[in-house]
Amino acid sequence: MNKKKINLKYNLFSVLSISILSVTVASPSHADDPTGSYFDGTEIKCPGIPFAESTVVQCNTIAFQNADRELNQLYQKLMKTADTKEKEYLQTMQQAWIKLKESQCGLVNYYYRDARFSEKWKTRCEAIMTIRRVEELKQLSTGIDW
Known part of the structure; x- marks a missing residue:
């Protein structure tokens, strides 16, 4: 060589x-x-709520409720704009996402079932998945809103 x-x-x-x-x-x-x-990589922000172990569930719940409200508004807007076939796809996608969220957060909840403040993990999961779903629908809306 x-x-x-x-x-x-x-x-x-x-x-x-x-x-x-x-x-x-x-x-x-x-x-x-x-x-x-x-x-x-997904941050949950709770202005006005001091960060402490005991307030994490409250913060996560508020973040989830805000994201869920935004998700529902965005989904309704998309359904009004979408044609018949797009509506079918949107409904199927949203139903699948709900099952995914329930399963993913159920697994997280089960895994941390014996942890102190175990509820914080489930509420964190729900909040983050919903925040991310809002972003997904925002990106998807650019194609439907043409």
């Missing part, structure tokens, strides 16, 4: 090793979280 082939093999091995190492290091383990990192 000539020197160029050996260097190329060594460089490729180095790049692969570094890539694998960076993926391993960049993916923290969530062994104590049944959702992995599914809910990371």
Whole structure:
């Protein structure tokens, strides 16, 4: 083998090793979280409510109620604008999303059933999933509102 082939093999091995190492290091383990990192990146804000363990459920519930209200308004707006086929798809999608949310949050609730303030996990799940669904429908509405 000539020197160029050996260097190329060594460089490729180095790049692969570094890539694998960076993926391993960049993916923290969530062994104590049944959702992995599914809910990371969505912030729940509760102005006027002091952050404390005992107020988390209240904050999550308020965030869920606000997002749910916005979701229902947006869904109704889309249903008014949509044609017959789009309405069918929207209804099917929304029913599937509701089942997904109930199942996902049920799993989270079950996983944390013995935890102190266990209700905070279910309410967090409901809030985050609803906040994200609002964003999904907003993006979807750009196609229906043409």
